Amino acid sequence: MTQSSSIVPAMKLSGISCVFGTQKVLWDVDLSIASGETVVIVGESGCGKSVTMKVMMQLIPQTSGELKWFGQDVGSMKPKQVLANRLRLGYLFQGAALFDSLTIFENVAFGLRHAGETDEDLIEQTVIGRLTEVGLSADIRFKRPSEISGGMQKRVGLARALALGPDVMFYDEPTTGLDPVNSRRIDDLIDSVRQSRGVTGIIVTHDLRTVQRVADRVVMFYPRAKLDDSESQVIFDGSPSELAESNDPKVREYIGDELTSGLLAA
């Protein structure tokens, strides 16, 4: 297993636990993500991978443990510092989470306006630039989210997240519910964002084709309820080819034999 090394990791989780009522979703999780790498988090439903990502983004507070953004402890930051640092993080939601009362333009411009940008020409240029970057026509900006397809909504969601120029991008099940053509398009976008901007990527997915296409590193989670107290919830941490060659029965059960060859080829 490998643990990417970097002087200051983009994200560092130390002993993170997240408990809802009596349910332990995350328990004592350690994870470090270096700047510039693309990490794909996989695991069966209910293993806590999406919760991990939301804790990293601080959309859900952890019950205990320490989270560091770019080497700074989030717990010791003032709310304004959290807000300023959060602008360095972008998040693509599973269902895109576009604001349905706003146009596509207003959706993509939302973060810029709330960051204090008042130059309307610059906002318009940025919105059109980001829409073009994700392969959408600038004309789409006048439409409402309900007037475009699911695949396009995902791309608008990505354009909105990229508008603030984040250093880290979180992708929550980016290809779920999309046809193979749109899935490939989103994977290509994730890769091109990383190539063109050097953005750190953290992806939660069930889609092992995404692992093949974009991952530098794969982290596999396992449901806490199925583990002994002494066992780590992170059951695998390594490259895609190491994942394919893993002999761990839990890992093998998840990836299946038919995907192994694809992962090895990647």
Add this chain to the structure above:
Amino acid sequence: MAGLSITRPISALGQLTSSFVNGVGELTLFATGIFKRLRGGMPRRHVLIPILHEIGVRSVPVILVTGAFIGMVLAVQTYQQFKLMHMETRMGAIITMTLVAELGPVLAATMLAGRVGSAMAAELGTMRVTEQIHAITALGADPVRYLVVPRFLACVILIPMLTAIADAIGIFSGWLFSCVVLGVNSFQYWQFAEQFVTGWDVMAGLTKSVLFGCGIAIIACQQGFQCGAGAEGVGRAATQSFVLSFIAILGLDFLLNVVLNTTYYMIWPQAVSIATGGLG
């Protein structure tokens, strides 16, 4: 077995008490959050105006119908009783007083808790379920400041105005039914109304509606923000919002009546009643 049958209701009562205390605590924390953010300045115009339109302008038809029927129902109800005592000319006082100080604010707030409160809870609940509230946070904005503060201000400003419209329409429809249909003398109707309904009553009614507006906004937004998963969660948030708002309106109404009446009689201990005042 006997032990079980005794402990079960005690346990249920304990759970009920615990969830009530939790609920009040969550609501108080949520309200505190709103008041803290109010100090940070007014919402932007492009955010506030659509909400003012939705809550204010689009509620006017409901309020007109509510006000009109309250006034006419009051006229029908009081006429028979007052006629037996040969006091039907005083109907103007009782209808206007009841509308301005009590029924206008309470019924307008109840209608608005249904129309505005439930809609706000459902809208915010849907935003929560579809992760739009998380998206606001992820884009560096504060969801309470962006979503709740404008709705709170709109309710606090507009619910008293809508109540005033309901009162005016109710007074007019009460007069119309009393004088045109039931044949009460119009001059005496207005004379008694003017004599007994004071600025204090109008102020008391509007004070109530401001607080009802606060209550409706806080409860509806909190229910939306705490919404459970899926369509069921959104439906439950909308229903809970109305039920809790209605209870809050009744509770606040009782408390405010006690406080306002006590204050009134402390200031004016010689105040006269509608039944005996103005004789001779």
